[in-house]
Amino acid sequence: MLIRDDLDSALRTAWARIGQPGTWWNAADRVAIAAEARHAMGCPLCAARKKALSPALVAGDHASLGALPDAALHAIHRIRTDAGRLGESWFRQIIDAGLSEDQYVELVGVVSVVTAVDSFDFAAGLPVRPLPAAQASAPSLRRPRNAGPGPGWVSAMMPDARTEADPDFFGSERGTAHIHLALSLVPNSAIQFWDMLETMYQTSAMMRDFTRDYRAISHPQIELVAARVAALNQCLY
Amino acid sequence: MDGATDTGVPHWAELVALVDATVARDGAAAAEARRALVAAMGEAAMIDAAAVIGGFDGITKVADATGIPLEPGKADASAEWRESLGIDRFTAQKT
Numbered sequence: 001m002l003i004r005d006d007l008d009s010a011l012r013t014a015w016a017r018i019g020q021p022g023t024w025w026n027a028a029d030r031v032a033i034a035a036e037a038r039h040a041m042g043c044p045l046c047a048a049r050k051k052a053l054s055p056a057l058v059a060g061d062h063a064s065l066g067a068l069p070d071a072a073l074h075a076i077h078r079i080r081t082d083a084g085r086l087g088e089s090w091f092r093q094i095i096d097a098g099l100s101e102d103q104y105v106e107l108v109g110v111v112s113v114v115t116a117v118d119s120f121d122f123a124a125g126l127p128v129r130p131l132p133a134a135q136a137s138a139p140s141l142r143r144p145r146n147a148g149p150g151p152g153w154v155s156a157m158m159p160d161a162r163t164e165a166d167p168d169f170f171g172s173e174r175g176t177a178h179i180h181l182a183l184s185l186v187p188n189s190a191i192q193f194w195d196m197l198e199t200m201y202q203t204s205a206m207m208r209d210f211t212r213d214y215r216a217i218s219h220p221q222i223e224l225v226a227a228r229v230a231a232l233n234q235c236l237y
Numbered sequence: 238m239d240g241a242t243d244t245g246v247p248h249w250a251e252l253v254a255l256v257d258a259t260v261a262r263d264g265a266a267a268a269e270a271r272r273a274l275v276a277a278m279g280e281a282a283m284i285d286a287a288a289v290i291g292g293f294d295g296i297t298k299v300a301d302a303t304g305i306p307l308e309p310g311k312a313d314a315s316a317e318w319r320e321s322l323g324i325d326r327f328t329a330q331k332t
Contacts, residue, residue: 001280001284002280002281002284003284004281004284004285007284007288041262054330054332055332056332075302079298079301079302080298083297083298083301083302084297084301084327084330085330085331085332086301086302086304086331086332087304087331087332088304089332090332091302091304105303108298108299108302108303109299111298111302112295112296112298112299112302113295115291115294115295115298116291116292116294116295116296117291117295118291119259119260119290119291119294119295120287120288120290120291120292121291122259122262122264122267123255123258123259123267123271123286123287123290123291124271124283124284124287125267125268125271150303150305151305151306151308152303152304152305152306153303153304154303154304177308178300178305178306178307178308179296179299179300179305181305182299182300182303182305183299183303193295193296193299196292196295197292197295197296199288200288200289200291200292201288201289201292201293201296215285215288215289216278216279216281216282216284216285217252217278217282217285217286217289218247220246220247221246221247221248221249221252221286222285222289224244224246224249224252224253225252225253225255225256225286225289225290225293226289226292226293228252228253228256228257229256229260229289229290229293229294229297230293230297231324232256232257232260233260233294233297233301234327234330235297235300235301235327236307236319236324236325236327236328237297237300237301237305237306237307
């Protein structure tokens, strides 16, 4: 099967980064988050909650691999299986249960990369790729100095608030659209996700350039596919 | 967007079939959708469709798990068709 080189490289890089130490989680934790995200797809409690009028109506325990704190477990399972119905009160419960805002944002990044890569492989008919080996090293534990309130539930770093010490997520192409700010509290997580996403989809510049097609499917076909995925996931944004 | 209405986009049915099978994790339906899409548009198109599917399955998690709202300009511009398509009901289902 012929996969364009930039796409193959971006997916391999994103996958390998899961096994590298993060900002708030070490590499073993990040691989455990990835494993739990996959495991959530077969969780009977998540399946029952997904079918329920409200997930809060169904009590029980998640089928867990047991490697992570409960707050992380609950977050991973809901994000992976029913993200479209997440509300701020749920998020506050996760934070009150002991996950820091920074840990949460990095966790969201890992779950989102796993979701993207696994869904690509499934759609393309490729085998499930093995999880990366975890590298031994400590997380950096560094929050952007000028992080402030974000557009959603979590804090964010605006482009003009970045210091030299902060990884350069924004570059020249990424701006203040809310989706760009969503993971910016943990810049390396934002970089990991967006470097991959822009190769799977398009960069902002490609998206707005209707003079040509950059992929083997056209602009309207890309947006049809994207909109259908968003609708099935009940994603308003 | 119900997946059954002709959108006017070339090969929409083949593309939507692969989306639906992937989100549902229906292996048999995905295999059939891939065959149909490759026959209609070629393998490179199927791969790029799969890439958009994966990318948006991921980015919806980023958006929903961080609670970001639509930007005010987009919210104003899309208010009418969001209501007509029933998209606003997604907000009411959040817990």
